[in-house]
Amino acid sequence: MCRTCGCSFRSRDFGNIERFIEPCILLLLSKSPSHGYGLIEDLEKHCDERVDIGYLYRTLRRMEKDGWVESDWEENEAGPDRRTYTITQEGKDFLRTAATSLIRTDKLIQRFLEGYQKNYQNNKNV
């Protein structure tokens, strides 16, 4: 149930990028190393969505524990120092696996949408 207004719509949103955050992060890092705050901005630019910043930082630490990324502190004269993340070989391998999974997800969603639109055209009031 939605915590904000108590309605029956779950806070869970089937369209949010959080559900695919790891592959998206890995894809960005496969282009060039980056840090948490930078990734937030990249994700927003690419996905038109502001990811919860606390969740992103925790996700990055978890991904490091999992061996998909590595991090080092980078000095930053223009502001606070940054923890810069680099993708590892394991991370690249996982990215490939995730891409395969997402191809499958994409097919599932398209199958769903076809079924839905078919019902809609048949005037089934759905």
Next chain:
Amino acid sequence: MCRTCGCSFRSRDFGNIERFIEPCILLLLSKSPSHGYGLIEDLEKHCDERVDIGYLYRTLRRMEKDGWVESDWEENEAGPDRRTYTITQEGKDFLRTAATSLIRTDKLIQRFLEGYQKNYQNNKNV
């Protein structure tokens, strides 16, 4: 971390139907009322995947609490009685919302896959 073998691959799978289980159930129920065990088989047929049966039952009860479906016991001479679920108007409304979200998700995934394949073609070893 994967509980079965302890590897760093999360049990979380970006391709599984559990991530879109509610819209899929609602779509099936919008065609005709059904019961848990029947839905499991339908989902397997449509999505080539066996959903965890305990999870499905709990999801159905949650959806009922949320007002998306209603249930009644139906006598079954050929086996144990069945709890038959029917979609409500609220469920139909949510199905429409979910479809919109999934169109967005589909676009996000395709954008991701385009980016990924572009990297792959450029021989970036990802």
Next chain:
DNA sequence: AATACTATATGATATTATCATATATGTGTA
């Protein structure tokens, strides 16, 4: 009587996601 299939349900726990808040550096400005 034992086994298999159908059918629903829940205990225990792990994982994922959200919301709020703490801390600190540098820049601009009142």
Next chain:
DNA sequence: TACACATATATGATAATATCATATAGTATT
């Protein structure tokens, strides 16, 4: 100098989602 603001990382508390195992029971088959 004091303050607000953007950048930057982190974590406490809690809610929501997902997994795995197990319990219970009716009907059919061997």
